[in-house]
Amino acid sequence: MALSALATGRRRFNGRARRVRAALIGLALLGPAGMPAGGRAGAAAAQSGAPAAPEPPPVAFTGGLDTRVREVSLHNLLDFDDGAGPETLGAPGAGLKTVSDAHFFRVRHRVWGQLKARGGARLYARAAAEWRKYLSPYLSPQKTEVVFDNLYLELPRPRGLPFTLRAGRQDIIRGDGFVLLEGGPGDGSRTIYHNALLLTLHGAGLGLKETQLDLLAIRNPAWDRMTIANGPSAEDRAAGRRRMVENDETAFGLYASHASVKPHVFDAYYFYKEEEADAAPDPHLRLHTLGGRAAGDLPWQLRYGIEGAYQFGTREPAGTEFCASAGASPGGAAGCSFDHRSHGGQARLSRSFLTFLHPMLETGAVYLSGDDPADPSHPLPDDRAWVPVFSRWPKWSELLIYTQIAEAGRVAHWTNQVSFYAALGVTLARDTRFTYAYHELRAEHPLLVETAGGDGAGGVDAGGSRPLLEGLFGTGTRRGVLHVWQVTTVFGRALSGHFLVERFAPGDFYAPDRRDDAYFVRWELMWKR
Numbered sequence: 380m381a382l383s384a385l386a387t388g389r390r391r392f393n394g395r396a397r398r399v400r401a402a403l404i405g406l407a408l409l410g411p412a413g414m415p416a417g418g419r420a421g422a423a424a425a426q427s428g429a430p431a432a433p434e435p436p437p438v439a440f441t442g443g444l445d446t447r448v449r450e451v452s453l454h455n456l457l458d459f460d461d462g463a464g465p466e467t468l469g470a471p472g473a474g475l476k477t478v479s480d481a482h483f484f485r486v487r488h489r490v491w492g493q494l495k496a497r498g499g500a501r502l503y504a505r506a507a508a509e510w511r512k513y514l515s516p517y518l519s520p521q522k523t524e525v526v527f528d529n530l531y532l533e534l535p536r537p538r539g540l541p542f543t544l545r546a547g548r549q550d551i552i553r554g555d556g557f558v559l560l561e562g563g564p565g566d567g568s569r570t571i572y573h574n575a576l577l578l579t580l581h582g583a584g585l586g587l588k589e590t591q592l593d594l595l596a597i598r599n600p601a602w603d604r605m606t607i608a609n610g611p612s613a614e615d616r617a618a619g620r621r622r623m624v625e626n627d628e629t630a631f632g633l634y635a636s637h638a639s640v641k642p643h644v645f646d647a648y649y650f651y652k653e654e655e656a657d658a659a660p661d662p663h664l665r666l667h668t669l670g671g672r673a674a675g676d677l678p679w680q681l682r683y684g685i686e687g688a689y690q691f692g693t694r695e696p697a698g699t700e701f702c703a704s705a706g707a708s709p710g711g712a713a714g715c716s717f718d719h720r721s722h723g724g725q726a727r728l729s730r731s732f733l734t735f736l737h738p739m740l741e742t743g744a745v746y747l748s749g750d751d752p753a754d755p756s757h758p759l760p761d762d763r764a765w766v767p768v769f770s771r772w773p774k775w776s777e778l779l780i781y782t783q784i785a786e787a788g789r790v791a792h793w794t795n796q797v798s799f800y801a802a803l804g805v806t807l808a809r810d811t812r813f814t815y816a817y818h819e820l821r822a823e824h825p826l827l828v829e830t831a832g833g834d835g836a837g838g839v840d841a842g843g844s845r846p847l848l849e850g851l852f853g854t855g856t857r858r859g860v861l862h863v864w865q866v867t868t869v870f871g872r873a874l875s876g877h878f879l880v881e882r883f884a885p886g887d888f889y890a891p892d893r894r895d896d897a898y899f900v901r902w903e904l905m906w907k908r
Contacts, residue, residue: 435497442492445907453481455897456781458851459885482515487569489528499536505529506607509569524621525607528570541584545577548605551595553634554646554672556770557686557725562599563623564771564791571772573597582637589638597630597769599623625789626654626663630769643675646686650768666692666719668768680730687724694719694762704758717757723747723765736805745775749795749823761787764794775800775818776861778881778899785851786826796858797821810869820858822888827854855887859894876904 455461457479491505507528512520531547551573553559562573575597582590601622602611611621632650649669653662670688677683693708693716701707702715710716727743747765750757757763771791773780775798780791787794802816860883867877881899 857886
C-alpha cells in the first residue's frame with residue numbers, strides 16, 4: 380500500500396512539472412509578440428503601479444523666437460574715394476553716399492509657431508520685423524514692416540506615397556547656394572524666402588536608395604504681397620522703393636541629389652526662370668540653367684566641392700535702339716530679342732588638422748562669365764554675363780555685394796568674376812573660432828572699352844547708357860584684393876555672436892582716382908529660444 384501511494388504521488392508531481400515546463404517554453408517562443416499591448420514596458424509599469432505613457436494629442440503646438448542685433452559700418456563701398464561727396468555718383472538727390480559711407484544698427488525679431496498633426500502633417504508660420512537706426516548719415520526713422528517670413532503647409536508621405544509636399548512661403552537652400560538660396564535680395568538678410576510649391580520624391584521608397592528629387596515652382600513678386608503691417612504704400616511702388624527684387628520672377632526647376640556612393644554627394648539640376656518688369660505683357664528675360672555639383676571626402680583627410688552650370692535663353696532690350704544691331708531677332712515687347720549664353724562654376728579643397736588650435740586650410744576658385752563690351756557680335760549688354768538665378772546673397776563677401784550696385788544696378792549681382800582665394804581657420808577656445816581669407820579678384824572682361832591713348836585712365840561704355848558708371852570704372856580686368864577677418868563664438872545654448880572685418884583694395888578695373896580702400900565692419904549677437 381505504501382509503495383503504491385508513493386508511486387501515485389510521483390506520477391502527479393511529474394505531470395505538474397511537465398505542464399509548468401510547457402507553459403515556460405510557450406512564453407519563451409511568444410516573446411514580445413505574445414505580450415499584451417504596451418509590451419514589456421507596459422507590463423513593468425503595470426507591476427510597478429506607474430501610469431502608462433499618455434497618447435500624443437491629435438495636434439501638437441510648438442513655438443519659439445529669436446532676436447538678432449547688428450552694428451554695421453561701411454566706408455567707400457560705392458565710390459572708392461575718401462574725398463567724395465554725397466552726390467558724386469548718379470543724379471543729384473540719389474543719396475548714394477548713404478550706402479557708400481554709413482554707420483547704423485539693424486535689429487531683427489522673429490517669432491514662429493507650428494501645428495503638427497499626429498499623422499505628420501505640419502502647418503508652420505514665422506513672422507519677422509527688422510528696424511534700423513542710422514547714426515551717420517542721420518535718416519528719419521521709418522515704420523517697421525512686419526511680414527510673414529515663412530507660411531507653409533507640409534504633407535509628408537501622404538497615404539504612404541514616397542514623396543513630401545510643401546506649399547507656401549518657405550526657405551529653400553540646395554547645395555552650396557550657388558544657384559538656389561535667396562528669394563528676395565532687396566531686403567538684405569531679413570528674409571530669404573520663396574513663394575513656392577515643393578514636391579520632394581524620396582528614392583528609398585522607389586528602390587533608388589539615397590536619392591532625392593525636388594520639383595519646384597516659384598513665384599516671387601517684386602513687392603511683398605503678404606505683409607502683416609506697414610507694407611509698401613502706393614507712393615513706395617511709384618518711386619520703386621522697398622522692393623524685394625527688381626522684377627517679378629517666375630521659375631520652375633528640378634534638383635536631384637544622390638548620396639549612396641559614400642562619402643560623396645552628386646547633384647544635378649535644371650531651372651527655367653522668367654523676369655518681367657511691372658505690368659509688362661511678356662518677360663524680358665527667359666533663362667534656362669543646367670548644372671551639376673559633386674562634394675565629399677578624398678584621401679589624406681581632404682574635402683572637396685566642385686560645381687558648374689550653363690545658361691541659355693533670350694533677353695529683350697529695354698528700348699528699341701538695339702534692334703538694328705547684329706544678332707537681333709524680331710519679337711517681344713521691344714520689337715526684338717537676343718540670345719543669351721553664359722556659364723559659371725566654383726571649386727574648393729580643404730583639410731582640417733587634429734593638432735594644436737585645430738587649424739583648417741581651404742583654397743578655391745570662382746568663375747562667372749562676363750560680357751565683352753568690345754565684341755560687336757554681341758551688342759546687347761550682359762547677353763554673355765552670368766545670371767545669379769536665386770543666389771544674390773553674400774556667399775563670398777559682405778562688402779562686395781555693395782560694390783555691385785554701381786556695376787550692375789543691383790545689390791549682390793554676382794557676374795563677370797574670376798577669383799582665387801585661400802583661407803585659414805583656428806580654434807581659439809572651445810566655442811570660439813578665428814578665420815582669415817585672402818581673395819584675388821579679377822573680371823573676365825573690363826566694363827569699359829579703352830579710348831585713344833591707351834593709358835587706362837578712361838574709357839567708354841560700349842554697352843549703352845549706365846549713369847552710375849560715370850567716372851568710376853577703368854579699362855583693366857584686375858578688380859583688386861579682398862581681406863576678410865572673422866571671429867565667431869557661442870556664449871551658451873541661446874546666445875552666439877561674431878565680429879567681422881573686410882577690406883577691399885581696388886585694382887585697375889576701377890579708374891585711377893577711384894582706388895581708395897573700402898571697409899565693412901560688423902558685430903552681431905544672436906539670441907534664440
